[in-house]
Amino acid sequence: MPRRRNRERLHALDGLRGVAAFIVVLHHLLLVAQPVAQPSGEPALWSVWWWLERTPLKLLTAGHEAVLVFFVLSGAVVVLPALRRIDFSWPGLVASRVVRLLLPAWAAIAFATILLVIVPRLPAQVTGGSWLARQVQSDWSWPRLVVQLSLMGQVVPYDNVLWTLKWEFLFSLLLPGFLVVAVVLRRWWLPTGLLAVGLGVAGTVGHIQPLEYLPVFFLGTLIAVRLQAIERWSESRGAKRVLVVVLVVSLLVLIGEFLLAPVVRMGTDGSHALIGLEALGAAGIVVCAGAATGLRRFLEHRVPQFLGRISFSLYLVHLPVIATLAFALGDWNWPIVAAVGLPLALLTGWAFFRFVEKPLHKVARSAKRGASRAVERYIRSSRAA
Structure with missing residues (x-):
């Protein structure tokens, strides 16, 4: 029974990852529309943008906040195998993570570069000073491409979402210390x-970016260490009511910066403090996904599970698709960009998973075994000498 419950909760976490990836897609579609459709200044009360930016509907397009959920999930899920085996191989984990993160990222950069070459990105096609104009690559060169392949820069304009992989790599290296x-x-x-x-x-x-992001991974590691206790508590009387409250509060904390923007002006230290508190909301959502029956059942449905399977691929390739459409059609045609871009991003994400990410899973497992054996042979030979 305990083993079956663990599997159910892991399925729910997969579904949560899929929902988070879908929210990131909606976030970038909103960024395409904002410079054209959103009036300047604070959204007028009861307007469409007020509903989208100053109410809980913001959860549907909270992209940066969804990334924090990713980080908490990584901190929890990656560490679980280490908690189940005394002879767990840390070199094998690092080798596996390098393959599962780096090679798909390189493939995504290659995909983004191909789209960049095939469909020219003319600055006149997007609003000046907009997110597309400032953050998305509009031309390319070999030296710049080589730098982007390292994934260690502050931004990766060929495929902007790849900035998160830098922190995923650092977490993989720091994981033994986090776990201890x-x-x-x-x-x-x-x-x-x-x-x-x-x-x-x-x-x-x-x-200070290391302090901003690495503690979020640690919260996931702490959840993984306490997972059995969370499971036992979630089955006690009254736990469901408490979890409902925790879920609601966590969701509100996750978007607190937007809900409180009329009171705490964005860009101030108070606003930055609210952004820092979003990690608490992300951790609460992950706990509820593993413990709350209603949320878990939703996340185990077919659609969230499908999104969960392709979540990493969808995350990697959706932005080049959306950016290419926006430059090709013009951001003033954002309704068409959204109507075409959303299903096309999902289809591209599925294809990338099927033909790139999934085959690399086998390579990652081979790299894990190879690294573990290589270290074992080295230790044995050193002892023999």
């Missing part, structure tokens, strides 16, 4: 978690 701290402090999970959130807030306010 989480295990040692598991009984004091609440102050430990709040300390991690506090560090994230300090990093956001102080613009």
Whole structure:
């Protein structure tokens, strides 16, 4: 029974990852529309943009916040195999993560470059000063492409979403230390978690990116260490009501920066502090996805599970598709970009998963075994010498 419950909860986390990836797609479609359709200044009360930006409907397009959910999920899911096996191979994990993250990212950059060459991106096709004009690559060169392939820069304009992989790699390297701290402090999970959130807030306010993002992964690691306790508690009387409250509060905290924008002006230290607190909301949502029956059932439905399977591929390739359409049609045609771009991004994500990411899973498993055996042979030979 416990083993079956663990599998169910992991399926729910897959569904949550899929929903988060879909939200990132909607976020970028909204960015295409904003410079043309959104009036300048604070949205007028009861207007369409007020509903989209100042109410819980913002959850549908909260892209950066969905990325924080990704980070918490990575912190939880990646560490679970290490908690189940005493002889877990850390070299094997690093090798596997390099293959599963780096090779699909390179393929996505190649895909984005091909679209960039085939469909010229003329600046006149997008609004000056908009996100598309400032952040999305409109031309290319070999030296710049080589730099982008490292994924270690602040931005990756060939495929902007790839900035997150830098932190995924760093987390993979720091995971043993994260796990030790989480295990040692598991009984004091609440102050430990709040300390991690506090560090994230300090990093956001102080613009220190390692402090801004790495504690978010640690929150996921802490959830993984406490997973059995969370499962046991979720089956107790009254837990469901508490989890409903936790879920609602977590969702509101996740978009607190937008809900409180009329009071706490965006760009101020107070606004940055609210952004730092979003990690707490992301962690709460992940906990509820693994424990709350209603949310878990929704995330285990066919559509979230499909999105979960292709989530990484969808995340990697949707932006080049949307950007290409926006430059080809003009961002003033954003309704057509959205109507065509959303299904085309889903189709492209599925194809990328089927023909690129899925075959690389086997390569990652081989790399994991190879790295583990190589380290074992080296240790044995060193002892023999």
